[in-house]
Amino acid sequence: MDHTMISIFVFVVICFFTIFPTTEIEDTGLTVDQLCSHCITDGFVQYHIKVTCIKLVLHSVMPLCLVGFIRLLAFINPDDFANAAAVTYSGQFVWEVFYALAWTLAILAVLTVLYWYIDKWSNHPIAKHLQLFTKPTMPDWRSVATNINDEYRRNTKMEIRSNAISTLVVTENWIIKTNLYRINVAHQNETSLVGYKIDIQDVTTDISDASQYVNIAVKPLQDSKHFIIRVSGEHFSDFQDHVNRPIVLLPSVKFRTLIDLFVEVFKEQATLNPVVRFTPLPDMDHCLGCLQVQPDVKIEKHCLDVDASGAMLPEDQRCEPCLCRPQWCITCMALWFASRQQRAERDTWLSKKATCPMCRARFCVLDVCRVESVVQNQ
Ligand SMILES: [Zn+2]
Numbered sequence: 536m537d538h539t540m541i542s543i544f545v546f547v548v549i550c551f552f553t554i555f556p557t558t559e560i561e562d563t564g565l566t567v568d569q570l571c572s573h574c575i576t577d578g579f580v581q582y583h584i585k586v587t588c589i590k591l592v593l594h595s596v597m598p599l600c601l602v603g604f605i606r607l608l609a610f611i612n613p614d615d616f617a618n619a620a621a622v623t624y625s626g627q628f629v630w631e632v633f634y635a636l637a638w639t640l641a642i643l644a645v646l647t648v649l650y651w652y653i654d655k656w657s658n659h660p661i662a663k664h665l666q667l668f669t670k671p672t673m674p675d676w677r678s679v680a681t682n683i684n685d686e687y688r689r690n691t692k693m694e695i696r697s698n699a700i701s702t703l704v705v706t707e708n709w710i711i712k713t714n715l716y717r718i719n720v721a722h723q724n725e726t727s728l729v730g731y732k733i734d735i736q737d738v739t740t741d742i743s744d745a746s747q748y749v750n751i752a753v754k755p756l757q758d759s760k761h762f763i764i765r766v767s768g769e770h771f772s773d774f775q776d777h778v779n780r781p782i783v784l785l786p787s788v789k790f791r792t793l794i795d796l797f798v799e800v801f802k803e804q805a806t807l808n809p810v811v812r813f814t815p816l817p818d819m820d821h822c823l824g825c826l827q828v829q830p831d832v833k834i835e836k837h838c839l840d841v842d843a844s845g846a847m848l849p850e851d852q853r854c855e856p857c858l859c860r861p862q863w864c865i866t867c868m869a870l871w872f873a874s875r876q877q878r879a880e881r882d883t884w885l886s887k888k889a890t891c892p893m894c895r896a897r898f899c900v901l902d903v904c905r906v907e908s909v910v911q912n913q
Pocket residue numbers: 822823824825826827828863864865866867868
């Protein structure tokens with residue numbers, strides 16, 4: 536049965552990546568979108584109308600294909616798969632239910648596509664959506680589609696892949712977000728754009744502008760439903776240049792610099808390190824970096840002298856003991872640490888080392904300990 540489970544797993548993984556292709560798969564040119572783009576050449580809107588139909592049917596027949604896949608394996612290799620295939624034939628209850636659902640799904644998908652095709656795609660959700668944008672100069676959804684197609688062909692458009700199933704397209708007059716089975720469209724002149732939130736992706740692995748995303752609500756006047764687009768920090772000003780409307784940014788929306796993000800991650804790591812108990816001196820000064828707050832960190836070696844793979848580090852790369860008393864706050868220590876790093880290596884800053892600003896002892900982020908003041912009883 537092991538062979539069968541592994542085969543089913545492989546099949547499910549292939550299906551998953553067919554639906555949600557990664558950029559690596561896109562590079563091979565073997566995604567549904569890329570293969571279809573060679574055959575469907577009658578314009579951006581028509582392409583998406585047809586490709587959503589192909590995807591709907593393709594995704595819906597996947598469960599049926601699974602049964603076919605197991606039977607094919609049994610045909611090629613009867614020794615390992617005959618039993619598994621027999622189960623799909625002999626009608627165990629679970630398989631019968633699965634079969635019934637798989638057929639229902641596939642038939643429903645085909646019927647849906649046939650319904651969409653009536654009157655040359657006039658029932659397709661994309662056509663119905665475009666119908667909202669008709670006006671005297673563009674009397675039906677086809678003329679709206681032609682207008683979008685014309686603008687899409689021009690070099691002035693901007694196209695950003697948002698994720699595996701969604702792309703943002705900005706032409707001279709339109710903002711379009713493509714999804715798995717539909718597209719959202721807004722005419723720029725009749726749309727409000729509100730940037731309402733910044734998302735930050737895992738900055739411990741990637742500290743860059745690309746890891747910040749501003750979420751923008753696109754609200755077309757014609758449509759009661761708005762849709763959300765996400766634009767990364769590195770594309771944001773380009774996006775601003777491409778839209779002819781101001782983007783209203785709520786006060787909470789602030790792009791943070793690379794250094795801001797790093798300081799945050801540095802602080803998070805420092806809170807996981809051991810706390811150092813320290814008796815404050817009566818004449819303890821403010822932080823030497825900012826002169827604003829009390830020093831709250833001390834460098835105390837806690838790391839093991841090993842590299843990322845666990846091998847011992849040579850003597851000249853190991854962290855060193857620092858005997859300095861606390862004189863810096865955590866923010867200034869993080870800024871100091873960042874200032875000692877190469878910008879090009881920003882993805883790995885947190886794993887790098889710096890030297891103590893006072894005694895020059897080498898330290899890493901694991902050695903930056905929060906200080907807990909202990910008041911001595913007289
Ligand atoms: Zn400070």
